[in-house]
Amino acid sequence: MAGYLQKLMRDLESPVEVRRFGSGWFSGFFGLLFAISGFVMVVALKFPAWFTTPELQIVRDWGGFRTAIHVILLASYALALLSLLLRPRKVLGMTALMIGLGATLLGGAAVEGDNASGWGMFFGLDFFIVNLLATGFMWAPLERFVPHRREQRLFRHEWREDLFYFLVSTMFVQVLAFLTLAPSQIINANTNSWDTFRALVASLPWLVQFAIVLVASDMLQYWYHRLFHKVPFLWGFHAVHHSAKSMDWLAGSRMHIVEVVLLRAITSLPLFTLGFDAAVMQAYIGFIYVWSSLLHANVGGNFNTLGHWIATPRFHHWHHGLEREAFDVNFAIHFPWIDKLFGTFHLPQDRWPKDYGIPEDVPSGYAGQFLYPWTRTGKKTDEPGAEPAE
Numbered sequence: 001m002a003g004y005l006q007k008l009m010r011d012l013e014s015p016v017e018v019r020r021f022g023s024g025w026f027s028g029f030f031g032l033l034f035a036i037s038g039f040v041m042v043v044a045l046k047f048p049a050w051f052t053t054p055e056l057q058i059v060r061d062w063g064g065f066r067t068a069i070h071v072i073l074l075a076s077y078a079l080a081l082l083s084l085l086l087r088p089r090k091v092l093g094m095t096a097l098m099i100g101l102g103a104t105l106l107g108g109a110a111v112e113g114d115n116a117s118g119w120g121m122f123f124g125l126d127f128f129i130v131n132l133l134a135t136g137f138m139w140a141p142l143e144r145f146v147p148h149r150r151e152q153r154l155f156r157h158e159w160r161e162d163l164f165y166f167l168v169s170t171m172f173v174q175v176l177a178f179l180t181l182a183p184s185q186i187i188n189a190n191t192n193s194w195d196t197f198r199a200l201v202a203s204l205p206w207l208v209q210f211a212i213v214l215v216a217s218d219m220l221q222y223w224y225h226r227l228f229h230k231v232p233f234l235w236g237f238h239a240v241h242h243s244a245k246s247m248d249w250l251a252g253s254r255m256h257i258v259e260v261v262l263l264r265a266i267t268s269l270p271l272f273t274l275g276f277d278a279a280v281m282q283a284y285i286g287f288i289y290v291w292s293s294l295l296h297a298n299v300g301g302n303f304n305t306l307g308h309w310i311a312t313p314r315f316h317h318w319h320h321g322l323e324r325e326a327f328d329v330n331f332a333i334h335f336p337w338i339d340k341l342f343g344t345f346h347l348p349q350d351r352w353p354k355d356y357g358i359p360e361d362v363p364s365g366y367a368g369q370f371l372y373p374w375t376r377t378g379k380k381t382d383e384p385g386a387e388p389a390e
Helices: 002-012 025-046 054-060 065-086 091-105 125-145 159-171 173-189 192-202 206-230 232-242 257-273 278-296 313-319 336-341 366-375
Strands: none
Touching: 002 025, 002 091, 025 065, 025 091, 025 125, 054 125, 065 091, 125 159, 125 278, 159 173, 159 257, 159 366, 173 257, 192 206, 206 232, 206 257, 206 278, 206 336, 232 257, 232 366, 257 278, 278 313
């Protein structure tokens, strides 16, 4: 099995020259993507108490949902067979075909749900695949057609690591929500005297509420972000995020679970305690998922003027730069003018960072990075002219 997986990874990570159109690589890749997507959704429908997110019930209740799963599985079969015909290496097509058949054996789009109740805890398998497909199909084509680094591949170095971070943050959505909303719930339970103010906020026009949330949350995130750069122990958590040596839409997922909880707890405070409309909160949560992916994406465009007022990929890429001039700059997530206010803005005309990462020996792999804040020595790598980013 280990040898088979190695062959699969090697084929996925094939050089660009051998995955040209007509080679069977694209049909194999999309066949595999659709097969995994269909399989995951079938598993979620089969065991709803364990693997479905309540907020996505509206999607599962949609009349065309099962038809869509059926079409996805049929497409995976067709693409897998095409890849097997075209490609000398059969591992992509064969893997897609086996996973698609596995979904069919479980019941396919007509699968009946297991009515057994769980333990009151669920894993958002459906949320993982929906989020992955939505963000992937949104940014991956842009990274291919208008890239900053044209030579960077979709399956670049460390992609498996970052995909696992993406999996953890989406599958454990219930646990993360419980931990991150706890401060807001405590405040709400002890601030009945704020009800008049909350009613005033709720009476504001929707767009005004959304704008206030953007500015307030970004101001909080700015100081939170800056604190994690300045305090050595906190930097150990944030260093995991900065250890990514390539930037694309998936790289933003690389965050230590402790930092994820703390960040979401901080940003949820104005959303859930000051009386904003529920629709505003939902819109902001969806917006931040998309925005974070965009800021890390391998998408070109200098935007020299816009980048002074609205965060762009180039603005945030400088925050991840390995050069000395990139250390401790551009902490804002939405509005660079906040960095201007506090003297941390850096966006040189028409220039991008040459390299990404940090000059520290952050271990590879989720387990090593999870322990890094407590095992960190601050040892420098051999990057020329580099120094610790804290």
